[in-house]
Amino acid sequence: MEKPSVIINGQVFSRELFDTFMTEFKESFAHTSLSVEAAFDDINECESELNAIRNQEVYDFYRLLGRPERRKIDNYLRCSIVYYGCVNSVLPFNFNPNWTNREIAEIFHEHFKYMLEDARYVLKFDDKGNFLPGDTHREIGRLFRLAFSKKNIVDKAYNMKKDHLNAFDYARSLSDIGVPEIITINSIVNDSNPEKEVGFKHVNNVITGASFQVSDKALVPIEMQRLLAEYRQDFGLDIKDYREHGISLKERNERILKLFEKEAIFHIRFERIHPFADGNGRTGRIIMNKHLLDLGLPPVLFTDDMTDYYKKAIEQFDYEGLARFMRISSSQQLISWISQKKAGVRPVRVSPTNDQLAELVPKKEEHKTFSKQVHYY
Secondary structure (H helix, E strand, C coil), X not given: CCCCCEEECCEEECHHHHHHHHHHHHHHHHHCCHHHHHHHHHHHHHHHHHHXXXXXXXXXXXXXXXXXXXXXXXXXXXXXXXXXXXXXXCCCCCCCCCCCHHHHHHHHHHHCHXXXXXXXXXXXXXXXXXXXXXXXHHHHHHHHHHHHHHHHHHHHHHHHHHHHHHHHHHHHHCCCCCHHHHXXXXXXXXXXXXXXXXXXXXXXXXXXXXXXXXXXXXXXXXXXXXXXXXXXXHHHCCCCCCCCCCCCHHHHHHHHHHHHHHHHHHHHHHHHHCCCCCXXXXXXXXXXXXXXXXXXCCCCCCCHHHHHHHHHHHHCCCHHHHHHHHHHHHHHHHHHHHHHHHCCCXXXXXXXXXXXXXXXXXXXXXXCCCCCCCCCC
């Protein structure tokens, strides 16, 4: 059965093509978050430090060795890395010098297998090509700290990005957004943060560099309720359906701009309330784009070169300026989608989710004649 088409600002897209565009948008959307992008910048910085200690000539020499010698060196590297994992308290037990190579290998592959390739770049040999265990062990100590730090940084960056995408998908699945849903969106945004707070902020916070004060933690619940109530009343703006037949192009554009003004007011007030301990910007922009898509309008991106203007609009409560800015970004998104559609971009085949796969699995009671050896996953 063919899925219904999607209409965005009067343009018709097949559901498959629209899903492809949204997948691309979400990738860009995640990286426009300063917090997410800063986490990925940390990966590059850590990678630069690792490059400073990697020795390509040593690695090339290692590759030229015979298999027995490489196996012997790799066993030593695993042992050395596990040792540093113990002395740096990464592992919850002390190093046992009586462990067998097999026991060392099992611990290594469970916790540190990502380090082996890098470890081969810091090997030490004498002038005659003989392996130097002691010197190598000291280099592994330097490598361990950097490689383990990089793994944590990589995990943090990709988890932040994953949380951002999951929160956006959750928001898009909602028929309406109220206070409980906003709290859930923020919770998903911060899902991988071990220090995340559940619910509204427990301690007063500030926006660095802002001249205004954000709402006191005690006032957040009532101010959020007021914000949503006034949003549903259009903030007193003259909101009319831009999809009404028979209106002029000028009238249509003016009505669309009013919708962007409504979203800009909501977003600025949300950010100035700053209801959460962390993830306010990400949460606010997810809600903004959820609202726009529900209105049949393209979503918006605030890229690096727009950051100063975006912050200034919030600082000065310039909702009209922010609305115009949002309108431009939204229009650019639509132009890109139309161009790709005309160019014949093919929809990306999306793998079904686990939930969707579960729907395809026959129910046990419907197949009582099956063998007992048939399992349902």
